[in-house]
Amino acid sequence: MLCAIICMEIYRIKLPGPPTEIGEEKPENQNHAIVFTRGEALQTIDMNQDNYYEEAFKMRNVLEEFRNRHSGRQKPTILGIREHIFTGSVSSLAWFMSNQETSFVTIGQRILANPLRVQFHYGHPDIFDRIFHITRGGLSKASKVINLSEDIFAGFNSTLRQGFITHHEYIQLGKGRDVGMNQISLFEAKVANGNGEQSLSRDVYRLGRRFDFYRMLSFYFTTVGFYFSSMITVLTVYVFLYGRLYMALSGVEKEILQSPNIHHSKALEEALATQSVVQLGLLLVLPMVMEIGLEKGFRTALDDFIIMQLQLASVFFTFQLGTKAHYYGRTLLHGGSKYRSTGRGFVVFHAKFAENYRMYSRSHFVKGLEILLLLIVYEVYGESYCMSHHYLFITISMWFLATSWLFAPFWFNPSGFDWQKTVDDWSDWKCWMGNRGGIGISADKSWESWWDEENEHMKHSNISGKILEIIVAFRFFMYQYGIVYHMDITHHHKELQVFGLSWVVLIIVLIVLKLVSMVRRRFGTNFQLMFRILKALLLLGFFAVMTLLFVLCGLTISDLFAAIIAFMPSGWAIILIAQACRVCLKGAKLWDSVKELSRAYDYVMGLIIFLPTAILSWFPFVSEFQTRLLFNQAFSRGLQISMILAGKKVTCQCD
Template sequence: MNLDWKDMIKRLHSLLTIKESAANVPKNLEASRRLQFFTNSLFMQMPLARPVSEMLSFSVFTPYYSETVLYSIAELQKKNEDGISTLFYLQKIYPDEWKNFLTRINRDENAADTELFSSANDILELRLWASYRGQTLARTVRGMMYYRKALMLQSYLERMHSEDLESAFDMAGLADTHFEYSPEARAQADLKFTYVVTCQIYGVQKGEGKPEAADIALLMQRNEALRIAYIDVVESVKNGKPSTEYYSKLVKADIHGKDKEIYSVKLPGNPKLGEGKPENQNHAVIFTRGNAVQTIDMNQDNYFEEALKMRNLLEEFSQNHGKFRPSILGVREHVFTGSVSSLASFMSNQETSFVTLGQRVLSNPLKVRMHYGHPDVFDRIFHITRGGISKASRIINISEDIFAGFNSTLRQGNITHHEYIQVGKGRDVGLNQIALFEGKVAGGNGEQVLSRDIYRLGQLFDFFRMLSFYVTTVGFYFCTMLTVLTVYIFLYGKTYLALSGVGESIQNRADIQGNKALSVALNTQFLFQIGVFTAIPMILGFILEEGVLTAFVSFITMQFQLCSIFFTFSLGTRTHYFGRTILHGGAKYRATGRGFVVRHIKFAENYRLYSRSHFVKGLEVALLLVIFLAYGFNNSGAIGYILLSISSWFMALSWLFAPYVFNPSGFEWQKVVEDFRDWTNWLFYRGGIGVKGEESWEAWWDEELAHIHTFRGRILETILSLRFFIFQYGVVYHMHAGKESTSLSVYWVSWAVLGGLFVLLMVFSLNPKAMVHFQLLLRLVKSIALLVVLAGLVVAIAMTPLTVLDVLASILAYVPTGWGILSIAVAWKPIVKRFGLWKIVRSLARLYDAGMGMIIFVPIAICSWFPFISTFQTRLLFNQAFSRGLEISLILAGNNQNAGI
């Protein structure tokens, strides 16, 4: 018998005769998932791996700035406003893993946390255990070092004879880690693998004695293959003048745990000229080595069983994938942050559908897959000789990752995608984090529209590939914006037909003539909810991965968890930031934070983040629907109006209340009262030098206007703001006071009334502190003005055709008109300031924000009166945790129950 066959039979016999009991089957869900994916992946098509000595060498490359490296004991014990510490949170979310940890360090399960702080070694192990469950650099480093461990094991096994291998199986020798001490295996792994983390400000952190520097040094001591690249700034005096020199350095830990310099490259100047993250990568890419480089973000993870397949993946560079050899190998990601809240699961499912079904189709047959971020594997030689792996021009390259894909494709590269190997990925788990991330991506796509890379690809692609490329990059955001604009155009068209009377006239003519087609066109109905369409790829992914029945159940479950509200809200986020970038430019990096988000977000914080992107637009849509309800002609009655407007109402309400529906403890009365107090304090706190937007409405308002700074932008804002004057022009002619007149004098009278209202605003906005010697006179003038207005209103209703309904109608007319005037005024801020009217404009803006806040706050306050609503909301938000039996209520309640005792 052939010796190879004999060895294979012996190995098969050893595997089949291993005695395992059901007690040894892992009960942990994450362990089961990993084993399931690993076994399934072995049946996928992948190239055969060469021996470790013949495989391609590669590097792993991670950019880091100032994120968390290791959780300190103080951070683990620090309690938030609800009395919850990070350690307590992790103990409740990972109860089985916490028990395993206590067993490993020989501690009793009922031991108090303080007992763990008695030993320095236990403290370090506790910090590592917690850090390995967050989005920290320590977790990323541990995961990437599995590559070295896997290569050592594979090299060790290749050197063993078949008899030694059989005896190792018999003695369960492979369960030990003695292969890590093999000099040959270690040397072979170090030849084939290196890990470079580019910590841009490590030198500054070390000089200032920051804890991040000590934690990075600790990681270097625990991982001998880890290399740290950083920019060293050297201040000196030359010829009596101060001089600053910049060096790009690479260091490792020596046997004494100190930094040992490997390379030092003098730079011609400060390397940070463009965007921070890509510049951080560009200065250190010279320190990578080998044939390939895998880019890994600092909130990613890796698994030992997946690292075993890295040799197979690298063989893809020599496989036939079309006309050109691969230049980037796409790798699948698993989002490990989707196991607690419903929001996290929505993002996880959406991301999973993109990195599997989506990128698979983009790669083949469409051939338009780009580099959408980590963890793709680059042909290092190909890219380092063609401009590098990251573009760093300020603003235009805010989404730096995808430009590497553009660059590779333009230079006849070939980008493939492979799903038999995956790495872990941390995603945003709170609505605010998700919105900031989507805003950054949408703004980045807005900048891509203006880039020359997009232009060149559009010119060079054939027609079908160009369409595929358009739909999968900037076209997705452009079509999203057009979808929302279509709703606006539809509603403004309906409102015009209602206010002008043209709709009723055409309908009557159609009824007389029996013109059914015209009648149907006039009663066009928006039956479908456009936000749900974004979930279709995710549903198809469920069907392919889990089957039709499971996909159907998952989809229905997600509907009960209000996923349609979430996706509709995301639609508004993308539209706002993409559209604003197209109009004004200036996309910027938005730090989302990578903490654990199972905490209540204050009303004021949500209002600051979503006021201009969602609340203003949601109220505009709602106002259009109310005006159509009041003045529209619909011969179908209430049913016709409901069918016509239900989708638009859903969109408006989702934009207005989604941040509070998805806010933990958002309907608890005590939280609502505290939020209202905090919001009013923020709203009326005066701004000034050094005051941040989180502290004062005035400072926040100035920040919100910063994007309008060009003449072109001011013109565009003015043109777009003209739409708000349509309301007044149409409504005033439907008021009883107008006596059904169509004369322009009615419209001018309405403007005279509006001018009087502005005079009143000027009177009431007078600052008492500025008239300290005329306090009594000021109060008298304000009182008289208020009495005159009320008396005039009563007399007008009693003595003229003016009715109470006319007063309500005037609100529908003047509120949007005032907002239009305000929008134009802030667009031309320098001119308004020159005329001394800025304080009045600011008072008007504060009044509008106070009004919008109250419209949103009142329904929340009413719902918080009923305790069952809060319980129902908690179940919706944390259904994933309840299904796993986690004590999420303890996390949400915190120590508040004891606070009042």
């Protein structure tokens, strides 16, 4: 009895806080397990890591590093170890990630450790000085949300307490990286969220204050600065395009061109054209090429680089740029980062269109369509680059950015252009869009549940974040005001009443959507036929009112298309502003109208994005070419066999 009591004092650990929400899972497990360990050194190994038999014989040599003073300095507190990525042969995406990770855990870590002295712990199988860390707060910080990227905080903790971190490449452990597009994007989103929380944390502030100037710069550009630069790169594209659009639609550009006192700077235009190549991200692959060249020879590195470009590596890395910028910026603005499970499966599978839409709608598709619309509108109304090759050279990187964000998930999707899967994906997406949400219905079953989950971060945002969100949303009204006047729809009348008439369309749309919402709640579940008939009547009435309005105002068909271009962005701005003012709109009973308006936009956006995929799926050679280009021979053969042995089509039930 006495022995049992002693064991319960000794071995039972009482953790602080509520028992259900203490912190992130992995650091909690580490901090809880460290008290059951023995010895002076402790190695951290993740679930997706492996070991090799021959590498185990080197462990004695590695542990001896704790006794040595490196570069005449103190003894190390963390021994950094390189990783061998063994998942590179599955697909082209796995190969890209394998090469990227290999360069990061070798030449990257080597330089971070010496001479930059800003290496930390990045989830590697590093070996910790157990006595040093157990007396200084443990291996990881486990505060929920803040310490989402728990690994690097162990390095922060060690460095802040005068620890010393080294890197050793004579020993390595295996590591499995993500092999599918969606898995990689989830991982990148989690890391971007974690870097956003790092930027707001006290640890980064204290490190920046205590480092000398050069070490501080090294620390910035190798941690949060990389994600901040990615966000600034994307914002620069927006500023450039919106600035050009304002000049074109306001008439400033025309005045500049007609002024004899203003001359064009050809040197500036050529410089802008040259830097567009840099924006493609080609310089970011330089460490990768250098590492492959050092290990396998520079001819092999050049061959691999060419093959990667033929397999659209630039499209992939440009797409991931959008992932980093979106989730890092959202975390800075609103907070609320969360752990995203990637699964780390070794199987590459076909992702349905609805799944891709849920994952990339707000982070890539909306932004890609916005940039594409900006480029098209400026090309139509802009005059400075009319019949000039400079426009193409300056904006080629932006066209590449927009198309990559819109179509990369489908190009890197196995069987993404198989006709039968495309048909099934469309049926599944329509069911997902039409299903009702509610308590207990997950986001992958209903659009309404997904929409509520997607706007969850606005509930926890502070007032400054919401105000900034509203201010940024006002950029969409530039289309409406500028195009209405620039297209001569007003017939040279500049009164505000004419501009006010353009809002009549939006008001009518909101009224129709409010009626659709009321009809859906009343007849949508039990009277499907009645609901569809009433919805059709409401749509016909809407088009009749719109036609009458345009006839009375003396507008033409071209004016109609211009009005659509002008009003669509304004409606999206209303949605963004409404999401920031959710509490007020719920009190005014207008939230259902906003939800229906957002559903209508998602319908249109999904159709626009799905149409090119459906057209390419008509041609069988496109699917064959995609499979051979993206996957190795064994996987391609297995994919073809699985298509032959595919079972009957699975139908879904729509509400």
